[in-house]
Structure formats: C-alpha cells, structure tokens
Amino acid sequence: MLVNIHMKKNILLVDDDLDLSKSVVNYLSSEGFNVVFKSTAQQALQVLQDEHFDLIITDVVMPNLDGYDLIKLLRLDSSFSCIPIIFLTAKGMTHDRVKGYNLGCNAYLVKPFSPLELLSIVRNLLKNFDLMIKTNLVNQDFSYTKQQDFVLTRKELEVFQLVYQGLMNKEIAAKLQLSLRTVEKYVSRLFLKTNTKNRTQLVKFAAVNNFLKNRANDGIRTRE
Structure with missing residues (x-):
C-alpha cells in the first residue's frame, strides 16, 4: 500500500x-x-x-x-x-x-x-x-489520457514512486541501496512501459492517471 x-x-x-x-x-x-x-x-x-x-x-x-x-x-x-x-x-x-x-x-x-x-x-x-x-489541462498533446494496463516489478514501482516524489537518480540509488546504473535501467524501463520520453513526462503521466497516490495494484499489475 x-x-x-x-x-x-x-x-x-x-x-x-x-x-x-x-x-x-x-x-x-x-x-x-x-x-x-x-x-x-x-x-x-x-x-x-x-x-x-x-x-x-x-x-x-x-x-x-x-x-x-x-x-x-x-x-x-x-x-x-x-x-x-x-x-x-x-x-x-x-x-x-x-x-x-x-x-x-x-x-x-x-x-x-x-x-x-x-x-x-x-x-x-x-x-x-x-x-x-x-484538471488534466497540461500536455493535452500526450498520446495517452488514461493509464494502460501494464506490469511493473516491485522494484520498478518503488523507483517510480521516488521519481514521482522528485528524487534524483543518485538519491534513489542511495535510498534503495542500488547502483546508479541499476536505477538508470529501471527509469529507462519505466519510460518504455509508460510510453514516455523523459522524467517530466513520466511524472505527468503519474499525475494525470493519479495511480501512485492510491494502491500499488490499482490499475497496475505487479510481479516480483
């Protein structure tokens, strides 16, 4: 949760x-x-x-x-x-x-x-x-308006949450006890799975879909 x-x-x-x-x-x-x-x-x-x-x-x-x-x-x-x-x-x-x-x-x-x-x-x-x-007035040119059903690993979800909080990759690495390179790989996977190109779009994707503020499995299926 x-x-x-x-x-x-x-x-x-x-x-x-x-x-x-x-x-x-x-x-x-x-x-x-x-x-x-x-x-x-x-x-x-x-x-x-x-x-x-x-x-x-x-x-x-x-x-x-x-x-x-x-x-x-x-x-x-x-x-x-x-x-x-x-x-x-x-x-x-x-x-x-x-x-x-x-x-x-x-x-x-x-x-x-x-x-x-x-x-x-x-x-x-x-x-x-x-x-x-x-109010969903920002980035109306995005190719998405509703979240898609996709699978995130537990670790990807943790990284996603910290990116949404505004932490930089180095801060995420320290908080999750991961290497900087590993965090970069997780962030790249998130770009791919959410059809976004950078952290700004990734954060706006989460804000528009409003799923990181609720249950971890609300609209996002997770796996270990």
Whole structure:
C-alpha cells in the first residue's frame, strides 16, 4: 500500500552570477525546495534531459545562449512547453519584459529583488501548475489520457514512486541501496512501459492517471 506522496519540488536555477545563485539556492533550499544550479543555458538543457524539474528560474544575460534563447528552445519542445519559467535579470526595461512575456515566461523579476517576492512567485506558479495537472489541462498533446494496463516489478514501482516524489537518480540509488546504473535501467524501463520520453513526462503521466497516490495494484499489475 502506497501512501499519499508529498512531493518536494525541484527547481532549476540558471545564472552565471555565482554569488547571487548561491544565495538563491540557499534561500529556496531553506524553504523546502530542491534546487539544482547551472551556470549556462547549455548545462541547463543537458540536465533537463536527465532530471525532472517543476520550475525554472533563469537569468537573461548569459554567454553563448542567453535566457531568451533558452526559453525559445524549451517552448518548442512539448516536454517543457508548459513548465513555469521565471526570468531573474537586471534587464528591467519595458521592452525587455514584453519580450520575455511574448516568448512565454511566466514571471519577470528584476535584480535587485526581494527574496520574499521570489518565494511568493515560485509558490504561486507551482500551485497553479499543480492545479492544471490535476484538471488534466497540461500536455493535452500526450498520446495517452488514461493509464494502460501494464506490469511493473516491485522494484520498478518503488523507483517510480521516488521519481514521482522528485528524487534524483543518485538519491534513489542511495535510498534503495542500488547502483546508479541499476536505477538508470529501471527509469529507462519505466519510460518504455509508460510510453514516455523523459522524467517530466513520466511524472505527468503519474499525475494525470493519479495511480501512485492510491494502491500499488490499482490499475497496475505487479510481479516480483
């Protein structure tokens, strides 16, 4: 029997200002969020392929790919087209904000900013996004709307539950006392069985079908 899951939200912070980023990471972590920091858009795109994030906070002015480039790429990918994005930047002119909103950012916070205001925006966006998922308005282009009858091993189900909670592969490996490579194999199997391509889609699949919050065998057949 699986109990209701209280997910720890994962936030990706992208900024080349190391001092500011450290402060933001420490502050949001103290408020109960799991925050991953990357200093370039390229690094952000790479980690997004491997890990699930509920929200992205990104600077605009960065070397090579900037924040505008990053959001353009994310909004073109159906896996990330709905993820909330906050621009955190010194570019505060009206035309800068308009450009950000036109590209699909959800909030625009100009440096210097109040940590309390950032926290309020983060919580509000996550709350609204969760509501969208619950009402099945997110990812309407998914090939699935109802869960299919498929078989998961007990260990796959355990991994699935921890992925849904927002744990990274390394954290899952430590919690279940498995090697990182073994966890990666389990996650790959889950992608295959649920017809998903990445952790973001996998988590949304579970949220849309609402089965991990109920019985382990409610709609999912398990075997040892």
